[in-house]
Amino acid sequence: MNAERQSWKEVRDRIRDQILDRTYAPGDKLPRDADIAEQFGCARTTVQRAMQDLSDTGLIERKRKGGTHVRTDPVSRATLDIPITRLEVEKSGATYGYQLIDRRKLPMPRDIAAKLEQVEPIPMLRVQALHLADHNPHIFEDRWVSLETAPEILDVDLTRYSANEWLVRNKPYTRFDLRIYAISADEKIAKMLATEPGSALLVIDRTTWIGTATITSVRSFTVPGYQLLASN
Amino acid sequence: MNAERQSWKEVRDRIRDQILDRTYAPGDKLPRDADIAEQFGCARTTVQRAMQDLSDTGLIERKRKGGTHVRTDPVSRATLDIPITRLEVEKSGATYGYQLIDRRKLPMPRDIAAKLEQVEPIPMLRVQALHLADHNPHIFEDRWVSLETAPEILDVDLTRYSANEWLVRNKPYTRFDLRIYAISADEKIAKMLATEPGSALLVIDRTTWIGTATITSVRSFTVPGYQLLASN
Numbered sequence: 001m002n003a004e005r006q007s008w009k010e011v012r013d014r015i016r017d018q019i020l021d022r023t024y025a026p027g028d029k030l031p032r033d034a035d036i037a038e039q040f041g042c043a044r045t046t047v048q049r050a051m052q053d054l055s056d057t058g059l060i061e062r063k064r065k066g067g068t069h070v071r072t073d074p075v076s077r078a079t080l081d082i083p084i085t086r087l088e089v090e091k092s093g094a095t096y097g098y099q100l101i102d103r104r105k106l107p108m109p110r111d112i113a114a115k116l117e118q119v120e121p122i123p124m125l126r127v128q129a130l131h132l133a134d135h136n137p138h139i140f141e142d143r144w145v146s147l148e149t150a151p152e153i154l155d156v157d158l159t160r161y162s163a164n165e166w167l168v169r170n171k172p173y174t175r176f177d178l179r180i181y182a183i184s185a186d187e188k189i190a191k192m193l194a195t196e197p198g199s200a201l202l203v204i205d206r207t208t209w210i211g212t213a214t215i216t217s218v219r220s221f222t223v224p225g226y227q228l229l230a231s232n
Numbered sequence: 233m234n235a236e237r238q239s240w241k242e243v244r245d246r247i248r249d250q251i252l253d254r255t256y257a258p259g260d261k262l263p264r265d266a267d268i269a270e271q272f273g274c275a276r277t278t279v280q281r282a283m284q285d286l287s288d289t290g291l292i293e294r295k296r297k298g299g300t301h302v303r304t305d306p307v308s309r310a311t312l313d314i315p316i317t318r319l320e321v322e323k324s325g326a327t328y329g330y331q332l333i334d335r336r337k338l339p340m341p342r343d344i345a346a347k348l349e350q351v352e353p354i355p356m357l358r359v360q361a362l363h364l365a366d367h368n369p370h371i372f373e374d375r376w377v378s379l380e381t382a383p384e385i386l387d388v389d390l391t392r393y394s395a396n397e398w399l400v401r402n403k404p405y406t407r408f409d410l411r412i413y414a415i416s417a418d419e420k421i422a423k424m425l426a427t428e429p430g431s432a433l434l435v436i437d438r439t440t441w442i443g444t445a446t447i448t449s450v451r452s453f454t455v456p457g458y459q460l461l462a463s464n
Contacts, residue, residue, distance in 0.1 A: 009406075016404055049296070058313065059404050064281075074400050075313040076438065078410045080462070081290065082308040168306050172248055172291050174241075178310045180460040182414035182432040200414040200432035206308065228412040230312070 006042045012050035014040065019059060019070050030060065030068040056232065078230040080178075082204070084165045085131045085139055097132030100159045101140075101192075105147070112144050115177075115207050116214040123147040125154065127163045130192060136223070137193040143218040150215060164218070171215050173208035180204055180228065189221050199224045238274045244282035246272065251291060251302050262292065262300040288464065310462040312410075314436070316397045317363045317371055329364030332391045333372075333424075337379070344376050347409075347439050348446040355379040357386065359395045362424060368455070369425045375450040382447060396450070403447050405440035412436055412460065421453050431456045 015036070018024055030036070033051065037044040051068060054060045058077035061069050089096040106126045108118065124144045131139040143163055145153050149171070156166050183203050190197040201224060207217040247268070250256055262268070265283065269276040283300060286292045290309035293301050321328040338358045340350065356376045363371045375395055377385050381403070388398050415435050422429040433456060439449040 012406075020402065020404070053406075054404075057404060057406070057408070073315060073319050074404070075315045076400065076408065076410075076440075078312045078314070078408065080310045080312050082310070083305060084307070087305050168308065170252065172252070172286075172289060172306070174244075174285075174289070176289070176308065176310065176462075176464055178308075178462040180412060180434065181458065182434040182456075184416075184430075184432040198416075198430060200416040202412065202414040202434070208308075224414075226413065230408075230410040232408055 006040065006046065008046045008049035008053070011036075011040055011042055011046050012053050015050055015054060016059065019054075024070050026070050026072045026074075028070050030070065032067065078232070080228065080230050082206075082228075084168050085141075086162065086165055089131065089133045089138060092133065094133040095135070097135060098160075098162050099130045099132070101128040101130055103127050103158050108144065112217055115205075115217050116144075116146075116209075118214055122214070127158060129158070129162055129164075131162070131164075137195075138223050139226075140189065140192045140221045141218050142221075143216060145216045146214045149210060149213045163216075167216055171208075171210070173210055173215055175209040177207045178205070183221075185221075193221065193223050195224050202226050202228065204228070238272065238278065240278045240281035240285070243268075243272055243274055243278050244285050247282060247286060248291065256302050258302050258304045258306075260302050262302065264299065310464070312460065312462050314438070314460075316400050317373075318394065318397055321363065321365045321370060324365065326365040327367070329367060330392075330394050331362040331364070333360040333362055335359050335390050340376065344449055347437075347449050348376075348378075348441075350446055354446070359390060361390070361394055361396075363394070363396075369427075370455050371458075372421065372424045372453045373450050374453075375448060377448045378446045381442060381445045395448075399448055403440075403442070405442055405447055407441040409439045410437070415453075417453075425453065425455050427456050434458050434460065436460070 024030055033044050033047040037047045051060065051062060055062050056077060058075040059071060061071050086096045104126055106124060108121050108124045125147055127143045127145060129141050130137055141164060145163060147154065150167065153163060153166065181203055183201055185193065185195060185197055185199045185201050187197050190199060202222045204220040208215045256262055265276050265279040269279045283292065283294060287294045288309060290307040291303060293303050318328045336358055338356060340353050340356045357379055359375045359377060361373050362369055373396060377395060379386065382399065385395060385398065413435055414432055417425065417427060417429055417431045417433050419429050422431060434454045436452040440447045
Protein backbone atom coordinates (compact mmCIF):
# COMPACT_ATOMS: atom_id res chain seq x y z
CA MET A 1 0.00 0.00 0.00
CA ASN A 2 1.28 3.37 -0.92
CA ALA A 3 -0.91 6.23 0.10
CA GLU A 4 1.25 8.90 -1.53
CA ARG A 5 -0.15 10.71 -4.49
CA GLN A 6 1.06 9.05 -7.66
CA SER A 7 0.94 10.41 -11.18
CA TRP A 8 -0.71 8.31 -13.87
CA LYS A 9 2.71 7.89 -15.48
CA GLU A 10 4.09 6.33 -12.30
CA VAL A 11 1.11 4.01 -12.16
CA ARG A 12 1.53 3.15 -15.84
CA ASP A 13 5.21 2.37 -15.31
CA ARG A 14 4.43 0.11 -12.36
CA ILE A 15 1.83 -1.82 -14.32
CA ARG A 16 4.16 -2.06 -17.31
CA ASP A 17 6.95 -3.39 -15.08
CA GLN A 18 4.58 -6.06 -13.81
CA ILE A 19 3.85 -7.04 -17.41
CA LEU A 20 7.53 -7.10 -18.33
CA ASP A 21 8.53 -9.21 -15.32
CA ARG A 22 5.66 -11.59 -16.20
CA THR A 23 3.65 -10.94 -13.03
CA TYR A 24 1.02 -10.63 -15.75
CA ALA A 25 2.01 -12.73 -18.75
CA PRO A 26 0.71 -12.32 -22.33
CA GLY A 27 -2.97 -13.29 -22.38
CA ASP A 28 -3.43 -12.80 -18.62
CA LYS A 29 -6.30 -10.76 -17.32
CA LEU A 30 -5.30 -7.78 -15.19
CA PRO A 31 -7.17 -6.98 -11.97
CA ARG A 32 -10.08 -4.56 -12.17
CA ASP A 33 -9.15 -0.87 -12.21
CA ALA A 34 -10.73 -0.43 -8.79
CA ASP A 35 -8.63 -3.24 -7.33
CA ILE A 36 -5.41 -1.86 -8.82
CA ALA A 37 -6.32 1.57 -7.49
CA GLU A 38 -6.74 0.11 -4.03
CA GLN A 39 -3.53 -1.89 -4.28
CA PHE A 40 -1.55 1.15 -5.44
CA GLY A 41 -3.36 3.55 -3.15
CA CYS A 42 -4.37 5.89 -5.95
CA ALA A 43 -7.54 7.16 -7.58
CA ARG A 44 -9.39 4.91 -9.99
CA THR A 45 -9.26 7.62 -12.67
CA THR A 46 -5.46 7.54 -12.35
CA VAL A 47 -5.50 3.82 -13.12
CA GLN A 48 -7.87 4.45 -16.05
CA ARG A 49 -5.52 7.06 -17.52
CA ALA A 50 -2.55 4.70 -17.14
CA MET A 51 -4.49 1.85 -18.77
CA GLN A 52 -5.52 4.12 -21.64
CA ASP A 53 -1.87 4.85 -22.34
CA LEU A 54 -0.83 1.19 -22.21
CA SER A 55 -3.71 0.41 -24.55
CA ASP A 56 -2.83 3.27 -26.91
CA THR A 57 0.67 1.88 -27.35
CA GLY A 58 -0.66 -1.64 -27.92
CA LEU A 59 0.62 -3.47 -24.82
CA ILE A 60 -2.79 -4.29 -23.35
CA GLU A 61 -6.33 -4.65 -24.66
CA ARG A 62 -9.34 -3.15 -22.92
CA LYS A 63 -12.81 -4.45 -23.56
CA ARG A 64 -15.93 -2.82 -22.21
CA LYS A 65 -17.24 -5.94 -20.60
CA GLY A 66 -14.29 -8.32 -20.79
CA GLY A 67 -11.88 -6.26 -18.71
CA THR A 68 -8.18 -5.73 -19.43
CA HIS A 69 -5.81 -8.31 -20.88
CA VAL A 70 -2.11 -8.31 -21.67
CA ARG A 71 -1.89 -8.57 -25.46
CA THR A 72 -0.55 -11.88 -26.68
CA ASP A 73 0.68 -10.19 -29.84
CA PRO A 74 1.66 -6.64 -28.99
CA VAL A 75 1.48 -4.14 -31.82
CA SER A 76 2.93 -0.71 -32.42
CA ARG A 77 -0.18 1.38 -32.46
CA ALA A 78 -0.37 4.85 -33.91
CA THR A 79 -3.22 7.24 -34.43
CA LEU A 80 -3.08 8.76 -37.87
CA ASP A 81 -4.90 12.06 -38.31
CA ILE A 82 -5.51 12.93 -41.91
CA PRO A 83 -6.54 16.59 -41.91
CA ILE A 84 -8.37 18.54 -44.57
CA THR A 85 -5.69 19.11 -47.22
CA ARG A 86 -6.07 22.90 -47.17
CA LEU A 87 -5.42 22.98 -43.43
CA GLU A 88 -2.47 20.60 -43.74
CA VAL A 89 -0.85 22.89 -46.31
CA GLU A 90 -1.57 26.06 -44.36
CA LYS A 91 -0.27 24.52 -41.14
CA SER A 92 3.04 23.82 -42.89
CA GLY A 93 3.32 27.56 -43.55
CA ALA A 94 2.71 27.29 -47.30
CA THR A 95 0.04 29.04 -49.36
CA TYR A 96 -2.78 26.72 -50.32
CA GLY A 97 -4.09 26.54 -53.83
CA TYR A 98 -6.77 24.45 -55.47
CA GLN A 99 -7.74 23.56 -59.03
CA LEU A 100 -10.76 21.59 -60.14
CA ILE A 101 -9.60 19.35 -62.97
CA ASP A 102 -12.83 17.58 -63.80
CA ARG A 103 -16.29 17.02 -62.38
CA ARG A 104 -18.87 14.78 -64.00
CA LYS A 105 -21.68 12.36 -63.31
CA LEU A 106 -20.57 8.92 -64.40
CA PRO A 107 -21.71 5.34 -64.11
CA MET A 108 -19.77 3.66 -61.36
CA PRO A 109 -16.87 1.56 -62.66
CA ARG A 110 -16.58 -2.02 -61.47
CA ASP A 111 -13.45 -1.58 -59.34
CA ILE A 112 -15.00 1.34 -57.47
CA ALA A 113 -18.24 -0.60 -56.94
CA ALA A 114 -16.20 -3.44 -55.43
CA LYS A 115 -14.39 -1.06 -53.07
CA LEU A 116 -17.69 0.43 -52.02
CA GLU A 117 -19.23 -3.03 -51.50
CA GLN A 118 -22.01 -1.70 -53.69
CA VAL A 119 -24.03 -4.28 -55.56
CA GLU A 120 -26.69 -1.99 -57.08
CA PRO A 121 -25.29 0.77 -59.30
CA ILE A 122 -25.78 4.19 -57.70
CA PRO A 123 -25.42 7.61 -59.33
CA MET A 124 -21.96 8.99 -58.66
CA LEU A 125 -20.10 12.23 -59.16
CA ARG A 126 -16.46 11.86 -60.14
CA VAL A 127 -14.33 14.80 -59.01
CA GLN A 128 -10.68 15.18 -59.97
CA ALA A 129 -8.83 18.01 -58.31
CA LEU A 130 -5.36 19.28 -57.59
CA HIS A 131 -4.25 20.70 -54.25
CA LEU A 132 -1.25 23.05 -54.37
CA ALA A 133 1.29 24.26 -51.82
CA ASP A 134 3.06 27.52 -52.69
CA HIS A 135 1.78 27.16 -56.26
CA ASN A 136 3.34 23.68 -56.64
CA PRO A 137 1.29 20.49 -56.96
CA HIS A 138 0.87 18.79 -53.58
CA ILE A 139 -1.87 16.16 -53.89
CA PHE A 140 -3.91 15.06 -56.89
CA GLU A 141 -7.19 13.47 -55.85
CA ASP A 142 -9.42 11.23 -57.90
CA ARG A 143 -12.71 10.98 -56.07
CA TRP A 144 -16.10 9.31 -56.41
CA VAL A 145 -19.01 10.70 -54.42
CA SER A 146 -22.34 8.95 -53.95
CA LEU A 147 -25.21 11.16 -55.11
CA GLU A 148 -27.57 9.13 -52.97
CA THR A 149 -25.74 9.87 -49.74
CA ALA A 150 -24.41 13.31 -50.64
CA PRO A 151 -26.71 14.84 -53.30
CA GLU A 152 -25.92 18.33 -51.91
CA ILE A 153 -22.46 18.09 -53.51
CA LEU A 154 -24.16 19.02 -56.81
CA ASP A 155 -24.88 22.46 -55.35
CA VAL A 156 -21.32 23.01 -54.10
CA ASP A 157 -19.16 25.25 -56.30
CA LEU A 158 -16.34 22.77 -56.75
CA THR A 159 -14.30 25.26 -58.76
CA ARG A 160 -13.78 27.21 -55.54
CA TYR A 161 -14.31 24.77 -52.68
CA SER A 162 -12.78 21.29 -52.60
CA ALA A 163 -14.93 18.18 -52.31
CA ASN A 164 -12.36 17.03 -49.72
CA GLU A 165 -13.15 19.92 -47.39
CA TRP A 166 -16.87 19.90 -48.04
CA LEU A 167 -17.18 16.17 -47.32
CA VAL A 168 -15.02 16.16 -44.18
CA ARG A 169 -17.05 19.06 -42.79
CA ASN A 170 -20.49 17.88 -43.83
CA LYS A 171 -20.49 14.11 -44.21
CA PRO A 172 -19.09 12.40 -41.13
CA TYR A 173 -18.75 8.67 -41.58
CA THR A 174 -19.35 5.71 -39.34
CA ARG A 175 -17.04 3.32 -41.19
CA PHE A 176 -13.89 3.82 -43.19
CA ASP A 177 -11.30 1.80 -45.02
CA LEU A 178 -7.78 3.14 -45.52
CA ARG A 179 -4.95 1.81 -47.67
CA ILE A 180 -1.50 3.36 -47.93
CA TYR A 181 1.01 2.22 -50.53
CA ALA A 182 3.62 3.34 -53.04
CA ILE A 183 3.34 3.49 -56.84
CA SER A 184 5.50 4.62 -59.73
CA ALA A 185 3.92 7.66 -61.37
CA ASP A 186 2.48 6.97 -64.81
CA GLU A 187 2.57 9.66 -67.55
CA LYS A 188 -0.74 11.23 -66.56
CA ILE A 189 -0.12 11.40 -62.82
CA ALA A 190 3.46 12.58 -63.33
CA LYS A 191 2.25 15.44 -65.50
CA MET A 192 -0.41 16.38 -62.96
CA LEU A 193 2.12 16.48 -60.14
CA ALA A 194 4.80 18.16 -62.31
CA THR A 195 7.23 15.30 -61.75
CA GLU A 196 8.92 12.60 -63.85
CA PRO A 197 7.13 9.42 -64.91
CA GLY A 198 8.43 6.60 -62.71
CA SER A 199 8.75 8.80 -59.60
CA ALA A 200 7.85 6.99 -56.39
CA LEU A 201 4.61 8.38 -54.95
CA LEU A 202 2.80 7.71 -51.70
CA VAL A 203 -0.86 6.96 -52.40
CA ILE A 204 -3.66 7.14 -49.84
CA ASP A 205 -6.90 5.31 -50.68
CA ARG A 206 -9.85 6.08 -48.48
CA THR A 207 -13.46 4.91 -48.60
CA THR A 208 -16.13 6.00 -46.15
CA TRP A 209 -19.63 4.85 -45.32
CA ILE A 210 -22.42 6.10 -43.13
CA GLY A 211 -24.18 3.03 -41.84
CA THR A 212 -24.17 0.79 -44.90
CA ALA A 213 -24.42 3.67 -47.39
CA THR A 214 -21.33 4.69 -49.31
CA ILE A 215 -20.27 8.31 -49.01
CA THR A 216 -17.07 8.62 -51.01
CA SER A 217 -14.02 6.79 -52.26
CA VAL A 218 -10.89 8.79 -53.00
CA ARG A 219 -7.41 8.00 -54.23
CA SER A 220 -4.93 10.70 -53.27
CA PHE A 221 -1.63 10.80 -55.18
CA THR A 222 0.91 12.76 -53.16
CA VAL A 223 3.89 14.66 -54.54
CA PRO A 224 7.36 13.01 -54.31
CA GLY A 225 8.81 13.48 -50.82
CA TYR A 226 5.42 13.63 -49.11
CA GLN A 227 5.42 12.09 -45.61
CA LEU A 228 2.59 10.90 -43.40
CA LEU A 229 3.55 11.59 -39.81
CA ALA A 230 2.30 10.32 -36.48
CA SER A 231 3.58 10.60 -32.95
CA ASN A 232 2.21 10.58 -29.45
CA MET B 233 -37.32 13.23 -23.13
CA ASN B 234 -37.30 9.74 -24.49
CA ALA B 235 -37.31 7.04 -21.89
CA GLU B 236 -37.01 4.19 -24.40
CA ARG B 237 -33.84 2.19 -24.37
CA GLN B 238 -31.51 3.61 -26.99
CA SER B 239 -28.40 2.03 -28.44
CA TRP B 240 -25.14 4.02 -28.36
CA LYS B 241 -25.32 4.21 -32.15
CA GLU B 242 -28.70 5.93 -31.97
CA VAL B 243 -27.32 8.35 -29.41
CA ARG B 244 -24.23 8.95 -31.55
CA ASP B 245 -26.39 9.63 -34.60
CA ARG B 246 -28.53 12.11 -32.66
CA ILE B 247 -25.48 13.99 -31.39
CA ARG B 248 -23.95 13.96 -34.86
CA ASP B 249 -27.16 15.33 -36.35
CA GLN B 250 -27.04 18.17 -33.83
CA ILE B 251 -23.50 18.95 -34.92
CA LEU B 252 -24.42 18.83 -38.60
CA ASP B 253 -27.45 21.09 -38.21
CA ARG B 254 -25.23 23.49 -36.23
CA THR B 255 -27.11 23.12 -32.94
CA TYR B 256 -23.49 22.72 -31.87
CA ALA B 257 -21.21 24.58 -34.26
CA PRO B 258 -17.46 23.98 -34.76
CA GLY B 259 -15.64 25.05 -31.60
CA ASP B 260 -18.75 24.81 -29.40
CA LYS B 261 -18.65 22.97 -26.13
CA LEU B 262 -21.12 20.09 -25.84
CA PRO B 263 -23.11 19.56 -22.65
CA ARG B 264 -21.66 17.21 -20.05
CA ASP B 265 -22.23 13.51 -20.66
CA ALA B 266 -24.53 13.34 -17.64
CA ASP B 267 -26.69 16.17 -18.99
CA ILE B 268 -26.93 14.60 -22.44
CA ALA B 269 -27.83 11.30 -20.81
CA GLU B 270 -30.63 12.99 -18.91
CA GLN B 271 -31.81 14.89 -21.98
CA PHE B 272 -31.87 11.72 -24.11
CA GLY B 273 -33.14 9.51 -21.30
CA CYS B 274 -30.29 7.02 -21.58
CA ALA B 275 -27.43 5.74 -19.45
CA ARG B 276 -24.34 7.89 -19.08
CA THR B 277 -22.16 5.01 -20.29
CA THR B 278 -24.21 5.00 -23.50
CA VAL B 279 -23.34 8.66 -24.04
CA GLN B 280 -19.68 7.91 -23.29
CA ARG B 281 -19.61 5.14 -25.89
CA ALA B 282 -21.24 7.43 -28.47
CA MET B 283 -18.77 10.22 -27.68
CA GLN B 284 -15.83 7.82 -27.97
CA ASP B 285 -16.98 6.92 -31.47
CA LEU B 286 -17.42 10.55 -32.55
CA SER B 287 -13.97 11.27 -31.15
CA ASP B 288 -12.42 8.24 -32.86
CA THR B 289 -13.61 9.47 -36.23
CA GLY B 290 -12.33 12.99 -35.55
CA LEU B 291 -15.60 14.98 -35.33
CA ILE B 292 -15.26 16.00 -31.69
CA GLU B 293 -12.44 16.39 -29.21
CA ARG B 294 -12.62 15.10 -25.65
CA LYS B 295 -10.36 16.46 -22.97
CA ARG B 296 -10.19 15.00 -19.48
CA LYS B 297 -10.84 18.27 -17.76
CA GLY B 298 -11.95 20.55 -20.57
CA GLY B 299 -15.02 18.59 -21.60
CA THR B 300 -16.13 17.88 -25.16
CA HIS B 301 -15.84 20.28 -28.10
CA VAL B 302 -16.89 20.11 -31.73
CA ARG B 303 -13.63 20.10 -33.70
CA THR B 304 -13.05 23.28 -35.66
CA ASP B 305 -10.92 21.35 -38.12
CA PRO B 306 -12.28 17.84 -38.37
CA VAL B 307 -9.81 15.15 -39.37
CA SER B 308 -10.09 11.66 -40.74
CA ARG B 309 -8.68 9.66 -37.89
CA ALA B 310 -7.43 6.12 -38.20
CA THR B 311 -5.70 3.79 -35.79
CA LEU B 312 -2.80 2.08 -37.45
CA ASP B 313 -1.67 -1.18 -35.83
CA ILE B 314 1.78 -2.22 -36.94
CA PRO B 315 2.10 -5.83 -35.79
CA ILE B 316 5.26 -7.86 -35.31
CA THR B 317 6.31 -8.69 -38.87
CA ARG B 318 6.34 -12.45 -38.28
CA LEU B 319 2.72 -12.34 -37.10
CA GLU B 320 1.69 -10.09 -40.00
CA VAL B 321 3.12 -12.59 -42.49
CA GLU B 322 1.63 -15.62 -40.75
CA LYS B 323 -1.77 -13.95 -40.49
CA SER B 324 -1.75 -13.46 -44.28
CA GLY B 325 -1.43 -17.23 -44.61
CA ALA B 326 2.16 -17.17 -45.82
CA THR B 327 5.18 -18.92 -44.32
CA TYR B 328 7.43 -16.57 -42.44
CA GLY B 329 11.17 -16.54 -42.92
CA TYR B 330 13.93 -14.45 -41.45
CA GLN B 331 17.56 -13.71 -42.31
CA LEU B 332 20.03 -11.71 -40.29
CA ILE B 333 22.07 -9.68 -42.78
CA ASP B 334 24.39 -7.83 -40.42
CA ARG B 335 24.75 -7.06 -36.72
CA ARG B 336 27.47 -4.82 -35.34
CA LYS B 337 28.25 -2.24 -32.69
CA LEU B 338 28.83 1.07 -34.39
CA PRO B 339 29.22 4.70 -33.46
CA MET B 340 25.92 6.47 -33.99
CA PRO B 341 25.78 8.36 -37.29
CA ARG B 342 24.70 11.99 -37.20
CA ASP B 343 21.33 11.56 -38.94
CA ILE B 344 20.31 8.80 -36.54
CA ALA B 345 21.42 10.88 -33.54
CA ALA B 346 19.23 13.72 -34.80
CA LYS B 347 16.22 11.42 -35.16
CA LEU B 348 16.80 10.11 -31.65
CA GLU B 349 17.16 13.65 -30.28
CA GLN B 350 20.36 12.29 -28.77
CA VAL B 351 23.06 14.84 -28.00
CA GLU B 352 25.56 12.59 -26.26
CA PRO B 353 26.78 9.65 -28.36
CA ILE B 354 25.51 6.36 -26.95
CA PRO B 355 26.65 2.84 -27.83
CA MET B 356 24.39 1.35 -30.48
CA LEU B 357 23.85 -1.97 -32.15
CA ARG B 358 23.01 -1.81 -35.83
CA VAL B 359 20.94 -4.74 -37.02
CA GLN B 360 20.05 -5.30 -40.66
CA ALA B 361 17.62 -8.10 -41.34
CA LEU B 362 15.30 -9.45 -43.99
CA HIS B 363 11.78 -10.73 -43.32
CA LEU B 364 10.41 -13.18 -45.88
CA ALA B 365 6.93 -14.33 -46.86
CA ASP B 366 6.75 -17.70 -48.63
CA HIS B 367 10.53 -17.49 -49.21
CA ASN B 368 10.24 -14.11 -50.95
CA PRO B 369 11.60 -10.86 -49.50
CA HIS B 370 8.87 -8.96 -47.65
CA ILE B 371 10.52 -6.25 -45.52
CA PHE B 372 14.16 -5.26 -45.20
CA GLU B 373 14.82 -3.49 -41.92
CA ASP B 374 17.78 -1.30 -41.05
CA ARG B 375 17.71 -0.81 -37.30
CA TRP B 376 19.65 0.95 -34.56
CA VAL B 377 19.21 -0.22 -30.99
CA SER B 378 20.42 1.67 -27.94
CA LEU B 379 22.72 -0.49 -25.82
CA GLU B 380 22.02 1.75 -22.86
CA THR B 381 18.27 1.13 -22.93
CA ALA B 382 18.31 -2.40 -24.31
CA PRO B 383 21.70 -3.98 -23.43
CA GLU B 384 20.00 -7.41 -23.27
CA ILE B 385 19.79 -7.41 -27.07
CA LEU B 386 23.45 -8.46 -27.08
CA ASP B 387 22.38 -11.78 -25.55
CA VAL B 388 19.59 -12.39 -28.06
CA ASP B 389 20.42 -14.82 -30.86
CA LEU B 390 19.60 -12.49 -33.72
CA THR B 391 20.33 -15.16 -36.30
CA ARG B 392 17.15 -16.93 -35.14
CA TYR B 393 14.97 -14.31 -33.48
CA SER B 394 14.32 -10.89 -35.00
CA ALA B 395 15.19 -7.68 -33.15
CA ASN B 396 11.74 -6.49 -34.27
CA GLU B 397 9.95 -9.20 -32.33
CA TRP B 398 12.28 -9.07 -29.32
CA LEU B 399 11.92 -5.32 -28.96
CA VAL B 400 8.13 -5.21 -29.40
CA ARG B 401 7.74 -7.94 -26.79
CA ASN B 402 10.33 -6.70 -24.30
CA LYS B 403 10.80 -2.97 -24.71
CA PRO B 404 7.47 -1.13 -24.62
CA TYR B 405 7.82 2.56 -25.34
CA THR B 406 6.21 5.66 -23.95
CA ARG B 407 6.86 7.84 -26.98
CA PHE B 408 7.14 7.14 -30.67
CA ASP B 409 7.58 8.94 -33.94
CA LEU B 410 6.34 7.42 -37.20
CA ARG B 411 6.95 8.52 -40.79
CA ILE B 412 5.51 6.84 -43.85
CA TYR B 413 6.70 7.73 -47.35
CA ALA B 414 7.64 6.37 -50.76
CA ILE B 415 11.11 6.02 -52.27
CA SER B 416 12.60 4.66 -55.46
CA ALA B 417 14.70 1.58 -54.64
CA ASP B 418 18.45 2.11 -55.03
CA GLU B 419 20.69 -0.75 -56.23
CA LYS B 420 21.34 -2.12 -52.75
CA ILE B 421 17.75 -2.09 -51.53
CA ALA B 422 16.47 -3.43 -54.86
CA LYS B 423 18.85 -6.37 -54.64
CA MET B 424 17.85 -7.05 -51.03
CA LEU B 425 14.14 -7.08 -51.97
CA ALA B 426 14.75 -8.97 -55.23
CA THR B 427 13.21 -6.18 -57.30
CA GLU B 428 14.36 -3.68 -59.93
CA PRO B 429 16.25 -0.50 -59.03
CA GLY B 430 13.78 2.38 -59.30
CA SER B 431 10.82 0.37 -58.01
CA ALA B 432 8.47 2.39 -55.82
CA LEU B 433 8.66 1.20 -52.21
CA LEU B 434 6.67 2.14 -49.14
CA VAL B 435 9.04 2.97 -46.28
CA ILE B 436 8.09 3.04 -42.61
CA ASP B 437 10.42 4.93 -40.25
CA ARG B 438 9.82 4.40 -36.56
CA THR B 439 11.66 5.69 -33.51
CA THR B 440 10.71 4.84 -29.94
CA TRP B 441 11.69 6.17 -26.53
CA ILE B 442 10.99 5.15 -22.98
CA GLY B 443 10.78 8.36 -21.02
CA THR B 444 13.58 10.42 -22.59
CA ALA B 445 15.78 7.40 -23.34
CA THR B 446 15.99 6.16 -26.90
CA ILE B 447 15.11 2.53 -27.50
CA THR B 448 15.34 1.99 -31.24
CA SER B 449 15.09 3.62 -34.62
CA VAL B 450 14.21 1.47 -37.60
CA ARG B 451 13.69 2.05 -41.29
CA SER B 452 11.57 -0.67 -42.89
CA PHE B 453 11.72 -0.99 -46.67
CA THR B 454 8.69 -2.92 -47.84
CA VAL B 455 8.44 -5.01 -51.00
CA PRO B 456 6.66 -3.48 -54.06
CA GLY B 457 2.88 -3.79 -53.69
CA TYR B 458 2.95 -3.72 -49.88
CA GLN B 459 -0.07 -1.98 -48.35
CA LEU B 460 -0.65 -0.56 -44.90
CA LEU B 461 -4.32 -1.08 -44.02
CA ALA B 462 -6.62 0.43 -41.45
CA SER B 463 -10.35 0.32 -40.91
CA ASN B 464 -12.78 0.60 -38.05
